[in-house]
Amino acid sequence: MAERVVVVGSGAAGLTAALTASKAGHDVILMTKGPLGESNSLYAQGGIAAALFDDDSVEAHIADTLAAGAGLSDPVSARVLCQAGPARIHELIALGAEFDRCPDGRLARGLEAAHSVPRVVHAGGDATGRAIIAALVRAVRASRIAVWEHCFARDLLVGDDSVTGIRVLRDGREHTLAASAVIIASGGAGQLYRHSTNPLGATGDGVALALRAGVRLIDAEFVQFHPTTLAVPGTPLISEAVRGEGAVLLDARGERFMLREHPDAELAPRDVVARAIARQMQSQGDVPVLLDARPLGDAVLRRRFPGFVALAAAHGLNPSEVPVPVTPAAHYWMGGVEVDDDGRTALRGLSAVGEAACTRAHGANRLASNSLLEALVTGHRAALALEQPSAATLPRAEGRPAGGHRAISRSELQQVMWQWVGLHRDTAGLASAQALLAEASVPVSDEHRVADLETANLLQLAREVVAAASDRTESIGAHHRSDADLSSRQPEREVSIAC
Ligand SMILES: Cc1cc2nc3c(=O)[nH]c(=O)nc-3n(C[C@H](O)[C@H](O)[C@H](O)COP(=O)(O)OP(=O)(O)OC[C@H]3O[C@@H](n4cnc5c(N)ncnc54)[C@H](O)[C@@H]3O)c2cc1C
Missing domain, CATH: 3.50.50.60 (FAD/NAD(P)-binding domain)
Structure with missing residues (x-):
């Protein structure tokens, strides 16, 4: 035991x-x-x-x-x-x-x-x-x-090809804790992106510390984006059922851009809607598009979508009177x-x-x-x-070169990922991201400042996502290469990213 x-x-x-x-x-x-x-x-x-x-x-x-x-x-x-x-x-x-x-x-x-x-x-x-x-x-x-x-789990202690413990920050002090087994359950890394449905703590720390201990990260290029979140800090989800009931998406001039994008317009597959919104936002100067739920009327909105109405109200918006700003957001890794x-x-x-x-x-x-x-x-x-002898015969990670010297903030990192490694990816954008991130470093002024350590973890993971996205030149599933050929594979059926 x-x-x-x-x-x-x-x-x-x-x-x-x-x-x-x-x-x-x-x-x-x-x-x-x-x-x-x-x-x-x-x-x-x-x-x-x-x-x-x-x-x-x-x-x-x-x-x-x-x-x-x-x-x-x-x-x-x-x-x-x-x-x-x-x-x-x-x-x-x-x-x-x-x-x-x-x-x-x-x-x-x-x-x-x-x-x-x-x-x-x-x-x-x-x-x-x-x-x-x-x-x-x-x-x-x-x-x-x-x-x-x-x-805060900071790093693993490794000896003789096995884990021997973990280094943590607690009460502003560093502790070293011996352990015969460590289970990483630290969640995803939605905070890699400027817009994310994930709470602020989703900074991929556990994945980064496993990587530093020589374990591989796989399928890093596959990030699922939710099409409609309210464009306010924290980007909370807006259910797709709102569109299902008749809400439409408008560009900055108030026109329904989805009519140009897909025969099913706002009810096109979610990946299609999410990418179309991202494209539209880019073409209108990074301004969110609008979700117009006025056609549903006040009574239906309140009865069917009380959560959405309350969320909008908390930000001073009444969706039965005005279209609300929305953006896609990173959701699941x-x-x-x-x-x-x-x-x-x-x-x-x-x-x-x-x-x-x-x-x-x-x-x-x-x-x-x-x-x-x-x-x-x-x-x-x-x-x-934990009781059973290890059956894992998985390969170990190859080390990546350490970073450069140009300081990068968390919001700059999130913007790079959003712009070049988000819903649309192509060779030029990925190369720009790769070059920028290779030069970047996170200045850790105080070795015990959790926010800096988290950003350093995000930078390490961002490099991995960019490398994986660059290696996969086809579009498949959640990974969309704008420069891929038409033979790219997609699922036979629409994929829900409702939750
Ligand atoms: C808004 C939203 C709605 C969703 N809806 C659904 C849904 O309806 N159905 C569904 O199946 N999925 C849904 N998902 C996805 C799902 O919630 C997650 O994939 C899943 O909960 C992940 O569980 P987890 O335990 O692996 O990680 P998490 O639930 O993210 O837990 C990670 C934990 O690790 C801790 N942690 C992180 N770093 C450190 C560190 N350095 N040191 C110590 N602790 C650390 C965190 O504080 C947290 O307690 C949703 C996600 C979001 C964001």
């Missing part, structure tokens, strides 16, 4: 891993950058996909996952993910997560695009993440897991630390789970509502696998 297991991150993946490891008898420390439970998981809205219903099957869920992945998913990993779904949902229910139910008591379920049957279970309407995290946090608080809040189906990396004692990890189940694009599922499934499996 491992002597001490350190779990980094308290989203759905980290909380699940910590609980499972503790139940298996390990001595667990769960460390997290903010308060316990603060994470992307907390803000997840739509729900979790799992084959729980009589008219559904694991096979159908796998088929939908593979179709979304545009041929790049690993079918074995997709099977591992989908097969474990029902058990993980039942476990959450046993922990007290209150999923929405029909009047007869059966679980309610939603249909999202690219799912062949309704299989997305949700809680509190569109507050699924909050309900899941509340149940998991309660269980962690009631367990013997040691919780270290406001603790398919890439991550290369792991096997039990979360193990190429380095003994180091596992990665959830959005920080990549099993290749998602391939080139993630099926909607498969990511909370992934967090639960991989967190559980990695903790159980």
Whole structure:
């Protein structure tokens, strides 16, 4: 049995891993950058996909996952993910997560695009993440897991080809913590981009520290963008259903530009809408486009979209009277630390789970509502696998040259990524980004300043995303090369990025 297991991150993946490891008898420390439970998981809205219903099957869920992945998913990993779904949902229910139910008591379920049957279970309407995290946090608080809040994981300690511990910042001081296993559950890196649906803490720290320890990052070029977020700081999501009900997109002159872009206009596939908005914004001087929901009328807006109305009101906007500014935003990162189906990396004692990890189940694009599922499934499996001898035969990373000397701020970095490595990519833009980032460095004035350390991690990851995007010259899934030839592969079916 491992002597001490350190779990980094308290989203759905980290909380699940910590609980499972503790139940298996390990001595667990769960460390997290903010308060316990603060994470992307907390803000997840739509729900979790799992084959729980009589008219559904694991096979159908796998088929939908593979179709979304545009041929790049690993079918074995997709099977591992989908097969474990029902058990993980039942476990959450046993922990007290209150999923929405029909009047007869059966679980309610939603249909999202690219799912062949309704299989997305949700809680509190569109507050699924909050309900899941509340149940998991309660269980962690009631367990013997040691919780270290406001603790920043900085680097791994490595010796003899295995992890021996972790270096952390806590209470403004650096601590070195010995551990026989470390599970990275630190989430994605939405903060790589100027516009992102992710909270400020999504800076890819765990992925960066795994990279520095010699573990590979894979599928880094695949970043999913959400088409419509309110163009205010934090870019909160606006449900695609608003367009489904009749809202239209307007350019700066008040004209419907989507009519020129696709026969289905605003109801074109999401990737098409997101790219068209980005193009339109660029052509009008980087000004957001407008979502005009006035055709829905005040009563329908309030009844169907109270969340959207409240969000707009919080920013002084009434969508039944004025069009609201919207922009696409980075939403989910398919890439991550290369792991096997039990979360193990190429380095003994180091596992990665959830959005920080990549099993290749998602391939080139993630099926909607498969990511909370992934967090639960991989967190559980990695903790159980701590007992087993390492089966991972994954290659180690090749080092990249260190950076240059030109100081770059986080917002400059985010702008570079948005402009050249965002929804549209081409050789010239990627080369510009590569040259700029190669020269860049993040001045760390105070070795204990978390914000600077996060930006340095983002810079390291940005270089990886640019390199991967440059290497992949075709358009596929979420990776769109404007200079690719027409034979580029796309999924057979539309991919939902609703949540
Ligand atoms: C607005 C929004 C809506 C979404 N809706 C859905 C949905 O409906 N369905 C769905 O399936 N997916 C949805 N997603 C995606 C999904 O929420 C995430 O992919 C998933 O929750 C990731 O879980 P995780 O546990 O891997 O990471 P996270 O939930 O992001 O947790 C990461 C944790 O690591 C901690 N951490 C990070 N760095 C450090 C460090 N250096 N030291 C210590 N701790 C650190 C963070 O503080 C956090 O606690 C949504 C995402 C967003 C942003």
